[in-house]
Amino acid sequence: MNLGESIRVAWDSIRANMLRSILTTLGIMIGITAVIAVVAVGQGGQQSIMKEMEKFGSNLFQITVDWRRDELPTGREFTMNDIEIIKANVPELEYLLPCAQTYSTIKGRDKSKTAQILGTEADYARLHPLEITAGRFLTNSDCQGRRRVAVIDEEMAQELFPRASALGKRIVIGNQPLVICGLVKAESSPFSMGIKYVYIPTQVWLDIYPDGNISYIEGGTHSPEEVKVAMQNSIKILERRHHSKDIYQGFDLEQQVQAVNKVTGVMTLVIAIIAGFSLLVGGIGVMNIMLVSVTERTREIGLRMALGARRRDILIQFLIEAIVLCLLGGVIGMTLGIGGAFLISALAKWPPLISWTTVLLAFAFSAAIGIIFGILPANQAANLDPIEALRRD
Amino acid sequence: MIKMEQINKVYRPHSNPVHALRDVSLHIEMGDFVAVMGPSGSGKSTLMNVMGCLDTPSSGSYWLGGVEVSSMNSDQLATVRNRKIGFVFQNYNLLPRMTALRNVELPMLYAGVDKEERKTRALDCIGRVGMLDRIDHRPSELSGGQCQRIAIARALVNNPDIILADEPTGNLDSVTSMEIMNIFRSLHQEHTTIVLVTHEEDIAAFARRVLHFRDGKLINDELPSSPHIKPSAVKGGEDI
Numbered sequence: 065m066n067l068g069e070s071i072r073v074a075w076d077s078i079r080a081n082m083l084r085s086i087l088t089t090l091g092i093m094i095g096i097t098a099v100i101a102v103v104a105v106g107q108g109g110q111q112s113i114m115k116e117m118e119k120f121g122s123n124l125f126q127i128t129v130d131w132r133r134d135e136l137p138t139g140r141e142f143t144m145n146d147i148e149i150i151k152a153n154v155p156e157l158e159y160l161l162p163c164a165q166t167y168s169t170i171k172g173r174d175k176s177k178t179a180q181i182l183g184t185e186a187d188y189a190r191l192h193p194l195e196i197t198a199g200r201f202l203t204n205s206d207c208q209g210r211r212r213v214a215v216i217d218e219e220m221a222q223e224l225f226p227r228a229s230a231l232g233k234r235i236v237i238g239n240q241p242l243v244i245c246g247l248v249k250a251e252s253s254p255f256s257m258g259i260k261y262v263y264i265p266t267q268v269w270l271d272i273y274p275d276g277n278i279s280y281i282e283g284g285t286h287s288p289e290e291v292k293v294a295m296q297n298s299i300k301i302l303e304r305r306h307h308s309k310d311i312y313q314g315f316d317l318e319q320q321v322q323a324v325n326k327v328t329g330v331m332t333l334v335i336a337i338i339a340g341f342s343l344l345v346g347g348i349g350v351m352n353i354m355l356v357s358v359t360e361r362t363r364e365i366g367l368r369m370a371l372g373a374r375r376r377d378i379l380i381q382f383l384i385e386a387i388v389l390c391l392l393g394g395v396i397g398m399t400l401g402i403g404g405a406f407l408i409s410a411l412a413k414w415p416p417l418i419s420w421t422t423v424l425l426a427f428a429f430s431a432a433i434g435i436i437f438g439i440l441p442a443n444q445a446a447n448l449d450p451i452e453a454l455r456r457d
Numbered sequence: 458m459i460k461m462e463q464i465n466k467v468y469r470p471h472s473n474p475v476h477a478l479r480d481v482s483l484h485i486e487m488g489d490f491v492a493v494m495g496p497s498g499s500g501k502s503t504l505m506n507v508m509g510c511l512d513t514p515s516s517g518s519y520w521l522g523g524v525e526v527s528s529m530n531s532d533q534l535a536t537v538r539n540r541k542i543g544f545v546f547q548n549y550n551l552l553p554r555m556t557a558l559r560n561v562e563l564p565m566l567y568a569g570v571d572k573e574e575r576k577t578r579a580l581d582c583i584g585r586v587g588m589l590d591r592i593d594h595r596p597s598e599l600s601g602g603q604c605q606r607i608a609i610a611r612a613l614v615n616n617p618d619i620i621l622a623d624e625p626t627g628n629l630d631s632v633t634s635m636e637i638m639n640i641f642r643s644l645h646q647e648h649t650t651i652v653l654v655t656h657e658e659d660i661a662a663f664a665r666r667v668l669h670f671r672d673g674k675l676i677n678d679e680l681p682s683s684p685h686i687k688p689s690a691v692k693g694g695e696d697i
């Protein structure tokens with residue numbers, strides 16, 4: 065008997081007991097739904113994180129204070145002198161930026177807003193793909209000359225100065241007046257959480273917040289291969305200068321990717337275990353109902369044998385029926401899973417990622433369950449004695 | 458066509474053996490129409506099962522179309538059943554979920570006949586039993602006699618060497634029985650070999666030859682008591 069005909073027979077028999085078939089595949093359905101939904105949401109999330117990190121660039125690194133230490137940071141871990149020394153001693157570096165940040169109020173003429181005030185240097189714009197929509201970013205002469213200038217988020221500028229362009233207008237941070245010299249478009253990403261940025265020269269930041277300190281440093285090398293060396297050497301210099309060990313922590317893209325993968329890896333494992341159990345239970349359900357089907361259709365099996373079906377024809381017929389049953393559950397599960405993924409993503413605000421591999425894998429998995437749990441009932445059917453089977457009623 | 462020598466069939470040979478067939482030897486020629494009669498439990502169905510290669514004899518030799526089948530494995534027997542034998546059962550044994558047409562096509566699926574030819578041949582056989590107006594009916598929508606006609610069409614569809622019918626009219630009233638027997642008679646006239654089990658004399662009367670069984674033994678091989686066919690055409694009984 066050919067495959068098409070076997071599938072038709074299988075489908076006829078499944079359709080004849082539609083409710084029973086659907087209930088049987090419930091386990092598989094739930095398992096596949098869970099896998100598809102969670103994987104799609106997870107991969108979508110991972111992709112969003114990765115995109116975020118790729119913006120960071122592969123030739124970049126950050127050095128921060130290790131927060132996992134027992135001691136609290138003193139706030140004196142980075143100085144402006146450190147920056148100069150490192151720059152002079154690490155030839156791989158193209159840029160090295162001292163960054164200081166704090167969340168604070170900025171006042172316009174009659175309105176005020178809160179934003180992340182980031183003290184940085186002109187090169188920041190070369191390390192981060194900022195979109196300047198009006199004016200200019202901070203320049204080296206701004207930074208060296210401690211000019212009271214600020215580059216602010218376009219949207220925030222609009223809110224602070226609704227009537228005219230914010231360019232050239234005065235804002236007040238702390239109690240220092242600054243002139244807006246440029247507007248940037250906010251980087252839209254699900255992880256920026258709507259935080260708006262104001263960029264000012266680091267030295268100006270330190271003037272505004274005399275008790276404040278450089279929060280982290282950001283470096284960029286000529287090529288991605290040099291990142292590791294530059295980062296390690298920079299940390300060594302810092303440790304030597306501050307007579308300390310294990311205070312500083314370096315991050316580059318690779319490490320961040322690894323950190324994310326570690327999280328998603330654990331998540332995947334947990335899902336795999338849950339799905340595995342669900343599919344196991346589903347598989348046993350299918351086996352059970354196939355055994356019932358074989359018993360119910362003993363006469364049919366006997367008849368088919370009398371008409372010339374070989375044992376392997378019967379075996380294949382029932383195996384295909386089990387596979388079709390599982391695929392039915394699989395397809396329903398997939399549909400529900402994809403729907404669920406879109407629903408969760410709509411709430412979590414990042415796009416789901418439904419890859420072909422996931423769908424194919426789910427498909428293959430359903431079929432595999434059909435084969436594994438169908439083999440016993442199919443074998444039982446194939447080993448019936450035709451005369452005995454024909455006599456059964 | 459069929460040659461059996463010293464066929465024995467013993468059920469449960471170790472504990473409380475039942476001798477369903479004892480030293481049965483017989484010969485059925487191509488184109489013959491043979492009725493098998495005997496009291497209940499005399500081994501008629503057992504004989505049909507052995508003849509139909511559904512069962513293997515405990516001892517003896519069985520040639521079907523010149524081939525010794527008693528030593529074949531189950532796959533080979535399945536192929537023999539598929540190509541050389543057409544079964545007609547007392548309870549029709551049609552598959553309930555399939556239309557008449559698909560039921561008739563069933564043996565051809567196992568013969569690997571392609572779709573077009575399956576349909577042509579099925580329609581031809583359904584035409585021979587006069588059921589062309591019912592091809593898309595399911596068995597539950599057909600009367601007993603109509604079911605049996607479809608079952609006969611199914612038995613014919615692979616052009617078997619022999620039709621084996623075990624009490625084909627056992628579930629039918631006498632009028633319908635006669636209609637079915639008329640189909641068998643016309644098949645016989647088209648030179649189909651038929652072996653048919655029955656309890657009734659008037660059914661056996663359609664055959665050219667009657668085999669009587671008792672306690673698993675072939676006790677008498679004779680002409681039917683009230684022949685429906687001319688005695689000149691009768692040519693049986695000389696084999697044993």
Ligand SMILES: Nc1ncnc2c1ncn2[C@@H]1O[C@H](COP(=O)(O)OP(=O)(O)OP(=O)(O)O)[C@@H](O)[C@H]1O
Pocket residue numbers: 468469475476477495496497498499500501502503504
């Ligand atoms: N599978 C079996 N196991 C044991 N004994 C069996 C088996 N099948 C048949 N028999 C016995 O073999 C003998 C012949 O049975 P068979 O079915 O051939 O009779 P029959 O002539 O067809 O009877 P009926 O006219 O009632 O159909 C009976 O005594 C029966 O009990």
Ligand SMILES: [Mg+2]
Pocket residue numbers: 501502503623
């Ligand atoms: Mg019988």
